[in-house]
Amino acid sequence: MAAVFACLAGEARAGLEVGASVRVITPDRLLPVSGGMGEPKPAREKRGELTARAMVFRKQGVTVGVVALDLLGFPSALGDRVRARVGRIPAHNILIGSTHTHSAPDCYAFPDGKGGHTGDLEYMRLVVDRAAEALNEALERLQPATIKIAVGEAIGKIAYNYYAPDLYDRRMGVIQALDAKGKPIATLVNYAIHPEVLGNDIGIMSPDLVGPLCDELEARQGGIALFMNSAQGGMVTADNRDLAQPKDPQRGYWNDARSWEECLRIGRLMASEAGRIIKDAPVQSDPSLVAESINVRFPVESPAMWAVIEHSPLDYPHNGDHSVNARINLVNLGDAQLITIPGEALPNIGFYLKRKMRGRHNFLLGLTNEAFGYIMTKVDFKSFPRYDYISRTSLGEMTGEILIEQSLSLVNRAPAPDR
Numbered sequence: 001m002a003a004v005f006a007c008l009a010g011e012a013r014a015g016l017e018v019g020a021s022v023r024v025i026t027p028d029r030l031l032p033v034s035g036g037m038g039e040p041k042p043a044r045e046k047r048g049e050l051t052a053r054a055m056v057f058r059k060q061g062v063t064v065g066v067v068a069l070d071l072l073g074f075p076s077a078l079g080d081r082v083r084a085r086v087g088r089i090p091a092h093n094i095l096i097g098s099t100h101t102h103s104a105p106d107c108y109a110f111p112d113g114k115g116g117h118t119g120d121l122e123y124m125r126l127v128v129d130r131a132a133e134a135l136n137e138a139l140e141r142l143q144p145a146t147i148k149i150a151v152g153e154a155i156g157k158i159a160y161n162y163y164a165p166d167l168y169d170r171r172m173g174v175i176q177a178l179d180a181k182g183k184p185i186a187t188l189v190n191y192a193i194h195p196e197v198l199g200n201d202i203g204i205m206s207p208d209l210v211g212p213l214c215d216e217l218e219a220r221q222g223g224i225a226l227f228m229n230s231a232q233g234g235m236v237t238a239d240n241r242d243l244a245q246p247k248d249p250q251r252g253y254w255n256d257a258r259s260w261e262e263c264l265r266i267g268r269l270m271a272s273e274a275g276r277i278i279k280d281a282p283v284q285s286d287p288s289l290v291a292e293s294i295n296v297r298f299p300v301e302s303p304a305m306w307a308v309i310e311h312s313p314l315d316y317p318h319n320g321d322h323s324v325n326a327r328i329n330l331v332n333l334g335d336a337q338l339i340t341i342p343g344e345a346l347p348n349i350g351f352y353l354k355r356k357m358r359g360r361h362n363f364l365l366g367l368t369n370e371a372f373g374y375i376m377t378k379v380d381f382k383s384f385p386r387y388d389y390i391s392r393t394s395l396g397e398m399t400g401e402i403l404i405e406q407s408l409s410l411v412n413r414a415p416a417p418d419r
Helices: 002-012 076-084 121-140 210-221 260-279 303-311 347-356 385-392 399-413
Strands: 017-024 051-059 062-069 094-098 146-153 159-161 171-178 184-191 224-229 236-238 241-248 253-256 289-299 323-333 336-340 361-365
Touching: 017 121, 017 184, 017 224, 051 121, 051 210, 051 224, 051 289, 062 121, 062 224, 062 289, 076 094, 076 121, 094 224, 146 260, 146 361, 171 260, 171 361, 184 210, 184 260, 184 361, 210 224, 210 260, 224 361, 289 399, 323 399, 336 399, 347 361, 347 399
Parallel strands: 062 094, 184 224, 336 361
Antiparallel strands: 017 051, 051 062, 146 171, 159 236, 171 184, 241 253, 289 323, 323 336
8 A cells, every 4th residue: 555655646746837037136235336338327216116926837857947037037057056056956947037027136247347347245145145046845735736838919009129119029929837726826928128217327226017916916816926037138128118208300310208106107017918818728638748858058249248248257257269158048847938038139030939939839038048138130230320239238249040040959859749
């Protein structure tokens, strides 16, 4: 009888297990907040809490951890420190992404041109510790789970492309893990948007719209909410335009509302749409879990980006031939396929990758495992005056081509998702 029960228990645990956890990473004292390369701006107050949100999946010896950090970006030099503190998940299966809020402290430690840098190393140590704590607690909370997965158009005034208003991906992907009673353990939302309603120049430290999104989703659905950005580069941003106040009618620019109230409006709307999209999705009771990854070499042509890599005190790993490596992950979860992007891919790259991926539902996790600036195709690189800034803060002309080629080689060699 004991042998029979042990066998049954083993079979029960052979299915998918999911755990989730949250840690606050708001610094005890207000630090300057970063909106990109350049000097961070002082913060006088905070709205909401910056968090590290972790979700762990396990099935039949495969374990994958996903972490969402309310930061502008989180380089692999720090991500590897997190991975070293989580021994029960293979380091290459830990996916660490940034929400890309422009109202959090700098975790790149950008060189300031005066022999110093713009980061706070003690704060970075806190983030590393809290992210590892969240992952380890999510592991402790693993429990048998089923999942629901859906992708649909998010409706409402949420996002737009600042450079060309209609050129953005309206699709929102949602993954929801359910416990044995059918209650949500965690809900992951994947959508392309810059969380920069506030920006870094109005004196507020904040997760921006991502905080209200997660708060509202947890209040409506239960469990823990995570947001992972997508291909939001160049420049898919929050639609906080005041359409009654044009700034440049000829070029299609408007004044915008940079307020916490607007963060609440957009975040809560996104939560509502996520709930609507996932509501009627079928439950996948025995989903597969597959994890693959590759290291990809990217040449660095940008002097500004190379200066960060060479002179940041974080000791960014780099190669002697003016190149860097970044890990690209592929995860099959049930009928979904997920691929990570080590930066901010432009929307056309996102559309193309999703079209070539093999899942019924395809997800792109941007700014994950690394945050190497903008990722453009060679035909976009330095092609328009509007693209001058994003070209300067891209690794180089071939970054997008390499990303596409290597991502699709991973897609084609990995097993197909469930159908």
